[in-house]
Amino acid sequence: MRIPSWIRQHLAAARALLVLTVVLGVAYPLAVWAVAQIPGLRANAEGSYVSRDGHRVGSSLIGQSFTDKQGDPLKQYFQSRPSAAGDGYDPTATSASNLGPESIVDTLPDPKLKTDDNAKPSLLTTICSRSKAIGELDGVDGGRPFCTRDSGVGAVLAVFGDRDRQGRVPHPTRVVSVNEQAGVVKAPFLPTYEGVKVELAKYGEDYSKGLIVPVKGDAPAKPAVPADAVTASGSGLDPDISPAYADIQVKRVAAARHISADQVRKLLDENRMGRGLGFLGEPRVNVLRLNLALDRQYPVKA
Template sequence: MRAPIWIRQHFAAARALLLFTVLLGVVYPLAVFAVAQLPGLQHKADGSYVKAGGRTVGSALIGQSFTNKNGDPLKQYFQSRPSNAGDGYDPTATSASNLGPEDVVDTLPDPRLLAAGKEDENARPSLLTQVCARSKAVGKLDGVSGARPFCTPGGAGAVLAVFGHRTAGGGVPHPTRVVSVNEQQGVVKAPFVGAYHGVKVELAKFGEDYAAGLVVPVKGDAPAEPAVPADAVTASGSGLDPHISPAYAAIQVRRVAQARGVGPAQVERLVNKAKDGRVLGFMGEPRVNVLKLNIALDREYPVRS
């Protein structure tokens, strides 16, 4: 006498559960672990840790900051790419900012909190302002121009809200009011441009709504190819990228050489040694591993106390 169909179905499901538990829960993980222990793979499987002076100082696969306790860049070290992973390069919070090219208007901070020395948690710089501020900071640190298109000299997004009657094409040929939305009254003295189509430009005021205005980014006269490269002002998709471009490394050479009391050519030699080519010769772009480069600097040209 055959068992009822529902009993046979449950037995079949139990056998399948047992089989896949053994295969995927035991055999497959052990096989992956075994392959990872093969020569040439074990170091990578263990995290690609990098040692210096007999101690582990990081991973070749994860970026890190080279700053002092106040968060200021250490001039004797090459600086990494910006990170949006947690407080920076946090593997448990790997993420991108998810901000796109149309994110150009800041959420301004409450001036009363600023006056009290507090931070406004509701304030948020736009992606454009983040890029502009980073470019200005990198330019100042490395002695190059931090200017870039659509940025104010003060390091904010150069964006206007233009009010007035809009044409069928969406333009405002005769504006009645113009506001520099990312430059706050009381924070900066004057807008980045004095007038727009004959109308005086105002500074933005906290709490005012400028959504009714036409958003107009102003390119300005900065060079189309800024001295500060893109990877110096934008975070990677994971926020953990340990590499920088050769162009970003190049603008840091003089500053690092001066801080270590050596010639730029000596530092350039180490940059070239830390440079990796394209993956398999054709994928991606050449890049420089910042951690390995800084370790080499400490080994060959230690900072004199």
């Protein structure tokens, strides 16, 4: 008896489903699980949890904040890299800001509102404000090129006037500091530009027709506050910071714990990690492990 073609097709599909289920749904997951149990891989596969006094306090693979209830940095702890994942280091919302170098003009808040959800700082202003805050916290120069020193925003001008063939404005008629809002700062970061008085920006005014000119300023080309201190990683979960960022935090941590800077540096040196396999990535410091080492050896006295 000849089996109809549609039955043969369904039987072939059922056999394929059974084989693929066994291979991909059973054999493959078991093989991956077995590999994950190999010594040296097991801890990573299980989340790389870090414990203190028998309690899990985090993972060495996922960053976390060391702040108080108001979100202010706890001075006795090394601070982590910024995060754009959810409310910060949220593994269920891993992400970056998706802002790039062209993001230099802020969306100013409505001064009539207590909180304006439509207001949005540019990437440049976000970096400038973070650098200024870290400089004040750790007692270093928080200045950066293209950042205002006083207000900690992007030093960007909108220059109005006729443009030449190169797109420049040789004879400006009006100049506005687009990221410094009237009523928020007292005076623009630059009094005049090309002989024209610089104005503060006003909410609701459109400056898009002006030539956008970032001003480098007199900040050092190599800022004291390193890049990883002011920018989030692509995942927003980076648990490590650069040795350079750790170094500028030493004095503040030592003062908060009433110990010497050399004592803190000794622990820092013990917790520095080199490049993976000697050539992958960059040297780094795991913030959670370093802070736990500090708590074990030099606990903060109430």
